[in-house]
Amino acid sequence: MTREPVLTIRDLHLAFGRWGRKSNVLHGISLHVGAGEKVALVGESGSGKSVTARLAMGLLQESRATHATGSIRFDGIEAVKGGPEIARRRGNRVAMIFQDPTSALNPTFKIRGQFREVLRSAEPRLSDAEADRRAEAALAEVSIPDPARALDSYAFQLSGGMNQRVMIAMALANRPELLIADEPGTALDVTVQAQTLKLMGDLAATRGTAVLLISHNLGVVREFADRVYVIYRGRMVEHATTKQLFAAPRHPYTQALLSAIPKISGGGLPDLPERSPDFERPLIVHEGCGEPAEVV
Amino acid sequence: MSEPILELNGLGKTFEADGNRVVALSDVSLTFARGGCHAIVGESGSGKTTLANLVLGLMAPTAGEMRFNSVALPGDRGKGHRRAIQLVQQNPLSALNPRRTIGASVRLPLDVHEIGTSSGRAARVAELLQEVGLEPDYAQRSPRGLSGGQRQRVAIARALACEPELIVLDEPTSALDVLVQARVLKLLERLRVEHGLTYLFITHDLAVVRAIATTVSVFQRGRLVESGPVEALFAAPQADYTRQLIGAVPVVTEEEARLRDAIRAGAPMPAAGPGA
Numbered sequence: 141m142t143r144e145p146v147l148t149i150r151d152l153h154l155a156f157g158r159w160g161r162k163s164n165v166l167h168g169i170s171l172h173v174g175a176g177e178k179v180a181l182v183g184e185s186g187s188g189k190s191v192t193a194r195l196a197m198g199l200l201q202e203s204r205a206t207h208a209t210g211s212i213r214f215d216g217i218e219a220v221k222g223g224p225e226i227a228r229r230r231g232n233r234v235a236m237i238f239q240d241p242t243s244a245l246n247p248t249f250k251i252r253g254q255f256r257e258v259l260r261s262a263e264p265r266l267s268d269a270e271a272d273r274r275a276e277a278a279l280a281e282v283s284i285p286d287p288a289r290a291l292d293s294y295a296f297q298l299s300g301g302m303n304q305r306v307m308i309a310m311a312l313a314n315r316p317e318l319l320i321a322d323e324p325g326t327a328l329d330v331t332v333q334a335q336t337l338k339l340m341g342d343l344a345a346t347r348g349t350a351v352l353l354i355s356h357n358l359g360v361v362r363e364f365a366d367r368v369y370v371i372y373r374g375r376m377v378e379h380a381t382t383k384q385l386f387a388a389p390r391h392p393y394t395q396a397l398l399s400a401i402p403k404i405s406g407g408g409l410p411d412l413p414e415r416s417p418d419f420e421r422p423l424i425v426h427e428g429c430g431e432p433a434e435v436v
Numbered sequence: 437m438s439e440p441i442l443e444l445n446g447l448g449k450t451f452e453a454d455g456n457r458v459v460a461l462s463d464v465s466l467t468f469a470r471g472g473c474h475a476i477v478g479e480s481g482s483g484k485t486t487l488a489n490l491v492l493g494l495m496a497p498t499a500g501e502m503r504f505n506s507v508a509l510p511g512d513r514g515k516g517h518r519r520a521i522q523l524v525q526q527n528p529l530s531a532l533n534p535r536r537t538i539g540a541s542v543r544l545p546l547d548v549h550e551i552g553t554s555s556g557r558a559a560r561v562a563e564l565l566q567e568v569g570l571e572p573d574y575a576q577r578s579p580r581g582l583s584g585g586q587r588q589r590v591a592i593a594r595a596l597a598c599e600p601e602l603i604v605l606d607e608p609t610s611a612l613d614v615l616v617q618a619r620v621l622k623l624l625e626r627l628r629v630e631h632g633l634t635y636l637f638i639t640h641d642l643a644v645v646r647a648i649a650t651t652v653s654v655f656q657r658g659r660l661v662e663s664g665p666v667e668a669l670f671a672a673p674q675a676d677y678t679r680q681l682i683g684a685v686p687v688v689t690e691e692e693a694r695l696r697d698a699i700r701a702g703a704p705m706p707a708a709g710p711g712a
Contacts, residue, residue: 184613185584300480330640330684331479356613359643359686386688398688400618402647404670405691409622409647414585414615 144216145172146318146350147196152210152220154191154374162207165191167374169210170431173318176348178341180365180382182355184397188374189354193320195219196352197236214318232262232314237340239323241303245295251306252291255313262314278309282339301332308339315347322354337364358401362386367429370394372419380426390426392418441470441505441602441634442491448499449486460486462658463500468651470601473628473635475645475666477681478655484638487655488604491636492523504602519549522595526607528587532579538565538590539575545597564593568623585616589623596627606638621648642685646670654678673699 154166166188173179183189194200196212198219212219214234238244246254255275260266266274272291279287282305295303304324311319324336341364343349355361361368361382368385370378370393378391389395396419399410449461461483468474478484489495491502496511503509509517525531532541539561546557562572568589579587588608595603605624609617625648628635637649645652646666653663654677662675673679683700687693 184615330681330686333686334684357686358614358688362688363686387690397614400614401688402618402621402641402643403689403692404643404646404682404685404687405689405695406646406667406670409618409625411622412615412618414619 145174145177146215147171147173147352148211148213149192149196150211150213152192152195152212153208154188154195155207156205157207158205165374169371169374169376171369171376171379172431173350173352175317175350176344178344178351178353178364178366180353180355180361180368181371182358182361182368183371184356186373187371189356189371190322192371193236193322193352193354197234197320199236233316234318234320235311235314235316237304237307237311237319237321237324241307242295242300244307245303247295249294250291251293251295251298255291255306255310258310258313274313275309278313279306281312282306282309283335284309304332304336308336312343316349318350318352319343320352320354323356324353333360334363340364358386358397370397375420376423377419377421378424378426379429380424381429384426384429390424392416392421439470439506440467442468442636443503443506444500445503446500447487447490447497447502449483449490449495450498459658461490461497464660465500466653466660466663468634468636470634471628471632472650473625473637473648475637475639475649475652476655477639477642477645477652479640479681481657482655483658484655485606486658488523488606488636488638491602492521492604493517515549519545519598520601522598522600522603524588524591524595524603524605524608527611528584528591529579531591532587534579536578537575538570538577538579538582541579541590542575542594542597545594549598551597551599560597564597565590567596567627568593569619583616584612585620588612588620592620592623592627596631600633602634602636604636604638607640608637609644610639610641617644624648642682643687654681670695673702 149169149171152166152169155162155164157163169192171181181189181192191200195208196219200206202208208220210220252272256268256271259271259274275291276287279290284290284302284305290298290302290306298306319340321340337360340351344351353364365382367381369376370391372393378385378394385394389398396412400412402409444464444466447461447464451458451460476484476487490497493513501508504517542561542564543557546552546560552560561575565572565574570586570589609620612620621644627633639645649666651664652666652669654661654675656677662669662673662678669678673682679699679702683696685696687696
């Protein structure tokens with residue numbers, strides 16, 4: 141039996157620009173993430189991975205300068221042409237973790253007020269005391285040593301790692317069905333980053349949350365994801381299980397990426413071009429990674 | 437062994453403000469050989485950037501001393517030392533003046549330090565750009581029109597303009613994509629060998645260290661934890677903290693995973709770190 145994936149993106153095209161000066165950013169992106177699945181979308185800067193996430197979140201809307209076609213379905217809600225009400229309709233069922241936690245938090249309010257606001261977006265009548273109790277529990281869950289003190293802090297008083305945990309706690313507080321994490325912890329230390337990934341992994345395992353990780357770091361992807369999409373300049377180039385991709389990458393671009401990464405086992409650096417026509421070759425889908433069955 | 441280019445003896449830096457004291461660096465003694473690429477590794481708050489600032493003379497130590505070519509480095513640097521010790525920063529966009537052309541940015545140190553004749557400097561700029569793999573016509577362009585990798589090449593050319601002996605590289609490739617990073621690292625390696633440069637390579641990325649460094653010094657909360665040749669440190673890390681750091685590196689090959697797991701097994705790992 142096939143369940144409809146939590147998130148399904150089909151043939152997504154995106155262009156920015158006006159008055160005939162269009163620049164194409166996405167050229168037909170398709171991907172899906174099922175309940176409890178950890179999927180990664182990996183690519184370099186400018187590949188289109190972050191705009192894909194923004195479109196899926198409803199943070200980027202069709203406008204005179206933004207032209208999107210194709211389909212993004214989240215639990216039966218169509219996001220591409222959905223208009224501004226998408227954000228309201230998907231409500232707290234989709235959450236996003238951003239790259240830089242300190243700039244994602246409001247610098248002029250203490251964490252306490254921001255956390256109450258997040259909780260009240262799901263339950264408007266929540267009392268202060270109950271909201272604070274839940275916020276403290278959520279902060280304790282992400283291993284913040286003194287939750288009460290964190291609530292009374294401004295973002296700038298906490299370290300980057302602490303802010304990241306606060307962001308995660310907020311994102312998870314309303315138990316989302318889909319979590320999109322855009323380079324979480326890239327600005328943080330490796331040990332903090334490992335903890336962030338562990339938290340997200342636990343969430344997928346225990347609550348069946350669908351997680352879409354957007355990353356440029358193949359090492360992080362290897363540790364975290366079940367399945368991987370590789371995106372290059374607005375096109376998917378390879379789709380595989382994590383095991384398949386790292387054991388036997390088949391697309392020239394993926395192969396170049398993997399060999400360009402410095403290894404702790406040594407071996408120096410390869411002589412590789414930054415760009416090559418080979419990187420533009422069509423999508424390679426590994427066995428068992430096809431499109432999900434259509435659900436009517 | 438050649439005479440060391442830089443020696444740190446009991447170096448320390450304590451910040452004090454409003455009755456708060458923060459010890460950023462404490463009792464660091466290290467010797468750096470000429471011509472090496474010396475990695476300084478640690479997480480945020482380890483003191484690695486403070487160390488860089490002290491070596492550059494951007495701040496004065498509160499304890500100990502530094503010797504450069506066996507001569508004590510003064511707190512207030514003269515032009516000679518400022519020219520001999522250069523910096524390449526992490527973010528090349530903020531390091532380059534957006535209102536200056538690339539050529540003007542690379543030329544500035546030539547003018548300041550009166551290197552060459554004023555008529556010869558334009559040619560020298562073209563030469564420096566070529567040296568880092570950029571066409572001479574980049575001199576007319578603005579940093580905004582360049583990619584991250586190209587900007588970092590400009591920053592390297594500007595540092596080279598001073599004909600320095602020591603370059604402090606503060607996370608020079610952490611903002612770059614991996615394919616670009618590989619090329620910039622190769623460039624740095626070639627320049628070091630060809631010009632007999634010495635690098636102080638500040639980074640949090642241990643895989644980059646393995647690829648480019650000759651020695652590594654690991655810092656934790658302002659203290660030197662471990663120091664040695666790069667092969668030795670990866671073959672048999674002595675300190676628990678070093679093992680933890682290597683154990684937390686996200687790896688991409690089976691060979692790396694085996695090495696990392698062996699290193700992990702040698703030390704109690706923190707609860708973090710998802711299973712591979």
